[in-house]
Amino acid sequence: MSKFFEKTIHTESIYKGKVINVDVEDVELPDGQVSKRELVRHPGAVGILALTDEGRIVMVEQYRKALGKSIIEIPAGKLEEGEEPKITANRELEEETGYQANQLDYLVSYYTSPGFADEIIYLYQATGLNLLEQRPDMDEDEFVDLIEVTVEEALDLVKMERIHDAKTIQAIYYVMVERLKGE
Amino acid sequence: MSKFFEKTIHTESIYKGKVINVDVEDVELPDGQVSKRELVRHPGAVGILALTDEGRIVMVEQYRKALGKSIIEIPAGKLEEGEEPKITANRELEEETGYQANQLDYLVSYYTSPGFADEIIYLYQATGLNLLEQRPDMDEDEFVDLIEVTVEEALDLVKMERIHDAKTIQAIYYVMVERLKGE
Numbered sequence: 001m002s003k004f005f006e007k008t009i010h011t012e013s014i015y016k017g018k019v020i021n022v023d024v025e026d027v028e029l030p031d032g033q034v035s036k037r038e039l040v041r042h043p044g045a046v047g048i049l050a051l052t053d054e055g056r057i058v059m060v061e062q063y064r065k066a067l068g069k070s071i072i073e074i075p076a077g078k079l080e081e082g083e084e085p086k087i088t089a090n091r092e093l094e095e096e097t098g099y100q101a102n103q104l105d106y107l108v109s110y111y112t113s114p115g116f117a118d119e120i121i122y123l124y125q126a127t128g129l130n131l132l133e134q135r136p137d138m139d140e141d142e143f144v145d146l147i148e149v150t151v152e153e154a155l156d157l158v159k160m161e162r163i164h165d166a167k168t169i170q171a172i173y174y175v176m177v178e179r180l181k182g183e
Numbered sequence: 184m185s186k187f188f189e190k191t192i193h194t195e196s197i198y199k200g201k202v203i204n205v206d207v208e209d210v211e212l213p214d215g216q217v218s219k220r221e222l223v224r225h226p227g228a229v230g231i232l233a234l235t236d237e238g239r240i241v242m243v244e245q246y247r248k249a250l251g252k253s254i255i256e257i258p259a260g261k262l263e264e265g266e267e268p269k270i271t272a273n274r275e276l277e278e279e280t281g282y283q284a285n286q287l288d289y290l291v292s293y294y295t296s297p298g299f300a301d302e303i304i305y306l307y308q309a310t311g312l313n314l315l316e317q318r319p320d321m322d323e324d325e326f327v328d329l330i331e332v333t334v335e336e337a338l339d340l341v342k343m344e345r346i347h348d349a350k351t352i353q354a355i356y357y358v359m360v361e362r363l364k365g366e
Contacts, residue, residue, distance in 0.1 A: 002253040004246035004326040015197045015205060017221040019299050022198060022205050027248060035324040037248040038200040040223055042299070063187035064297040065210055065220040070185040071297060078298075108341065110349045112296045114247040114254060115261075116202055116225070119296055121349070141218040143187040158291065166293045166304070166349040173356035180363035 004030050006037070019043075019078065020117075042119035046089040047076040049107065049171040050099060050126040057154055057175065058129070059168070060096050060144040072147060072157055073168045076121070085122035091136075093126055096144055098135035102128025107174065112166060121167055123174075151175055187213050189220070202226075202261065203300075225302035229272040230259045232290065232354040233282060233309040240337055240358065241312070242351070243279050243327040255330060255340055256351045259304070268305035274319075276309055279327055281318035285311025290357065295349060304350055306357075334358055 006027040015022040021041040029035055050058035063070045077092030079085060086104060093099055107123045138144070149157065154172045157163040163172070189210040198205040204224040212218055233241035246253045260275030262268060269287060276282055290306045321327070332340065337355045340346040346355070 002246055002251075003244060003328065004253060006246055006248050008248075015207075015221075017207065018219065019221050020223070022223075024198075024200065025248065029324055030246075030326050033323070036201065038198075038202050039249050040203070040205075040300075042296075045298070061186060063185055063189055063213075064294075065189050065191075065208065066222050066299055066301045067294055067297055068185075070187060071294075073297070076298075108352065109344070109347070110352050111247075111250055111254075111347055112349050113225075113300065113302055114250055114256070114348045115228070115259075116249055117223075117296065117300070118249045140216070141212055143213050145186065161292070164292070164294055165297045166295050166353060169291065169293050170349060170353050170356065173353065173360055176360050177356055177363065180360065 006030075009034065038116055040117040040119070042117055043081065044079045044085070044120045044122070045076055046079070046085050046092060047074050047121050047123045047167040047171065048089050048093045048126050049074055049123060049174060050093055050097065050101065050129060051175070052129055052148060056148040056150055057172070058097050058099060059147045059149060059163075061147055062142070062144040067164075071164045072162050073165055074171050076167060086124065089122070089124040089126070094132060095136050095138045096142075097146055098132050099126070099129040100132050101126035102130070110170075123167065123171065151179070189213075192217065221299055223300040223302070225300055226264065227262045227268070227303045227305070228259055229262070229268050229275060230257050230304050230306045230350040230354065231272050231276045231309050232257055232306060232357060233276060233280065233284065233312060234358070235312055235331060239331040239333055240355065241280050241282060242330045242332060242346075244330060245325070245327045250347075254347045255345050256348055257354050259350060269307065272305070272307040272309070277315060278319050278321045280329055281315050282309070282312040283315050284309035285313070306350065306354065334362070
């Protein structure tokens with residue numbers, strides 16, 4: 001059993017939505033006390049670190065209602081039910097950027113907010129990019145702009161908080177480590 | 184105005200909790216269509232990359248109900264209302280690890296899940312660590328174990344998915360970049 005396991009005594013479903021569900025659970029703590037846990041259920045997502053042959057990172061600018069601003073991110077998207085993350089990664093890359101990848105390699109996965117959410121991101125690296133002649137349709141509520149940046153430009157965008165999310169900063173650092181190792 | 188701005192037409196409050204609030208908003212998209220946005224409101228948090236004089240990274244193991252397992256993370260904690268993140272960082276470091284830092288440097292901030300949440304993490308680096316004679320009390324629903332690991336051990340823990348969250352993996356990569364730059 002996991003260390004400091006918390007036993008669920010009661011689960012209340014608060015909300016079932018399009019992207020998230022919300023539950024509140026009464027749990028028994030390791031010392032026998034009872035506490036409440038507020039839990040956001042999410043289907044999981046992929047992020048794609050797509051590198052052009054010139055070593056630029058492909059990014060998309062989009063408005064994020066939760067933040068009230070537009071930010072620049074690596075392409076990403078939610079898993080459909082029962083979908084292999086690699087399939088999602090190929091689809092989201094094509095939809096958001098118009099690029100098809102000859103090679104797609106799994107890098108790492110991580111939970112984004114383990115304190116309250118079960119959202120997991122599977123990070124892939126896409127290389128051997130070719131622009132599709134016909135770009136597939138995006139989700140009808142998605143509007144994005146394509147940007148391709150060097151690592152140095154990406155770090156400037158981080159300083160300016162135009163790049164401002166965990167998965168994109170993680171992807172930039174991944175590229176930096178690989179380059180520094182190769183020097 | 185931000186690119187692809189989405190105007191809020193109506194906000195419905197779904198839940199007001201201890202850690203999160205949940206709203207559902209009707210928004211007007213750039214093309215005039217209307218869509219729904221499910222938004223989790225969070226007070227924000229800090230993460231602390233605490234390095235011992237020997238260069239080990241201080242981590243805590245804790246059970247995460249959202250994931251149904253224990254994971255190993257850098258120390259972290261929520262902002263109290265109106266609190267400066269640096270104050271939170273010092274407090275959480277002391278509460279979770281028993282260490283006091285002579286130096287605390289701001290590194291970067293990022294949103295954890297921009298698709299549905301406004302949670303922001305302010306990442307600090309803590310150095311010049313001294314063990315407090317009297318460790319302060321933790322929150323009453325928190326149970327953690329202290330672990331100190333080298334970067335190499337941390338990377339093994341990532342592969343084993345014992346380290347499995349965005350902020351901790353980001354912190355490890357930060358250390359790797361700094362070391363590789365210094366070589």
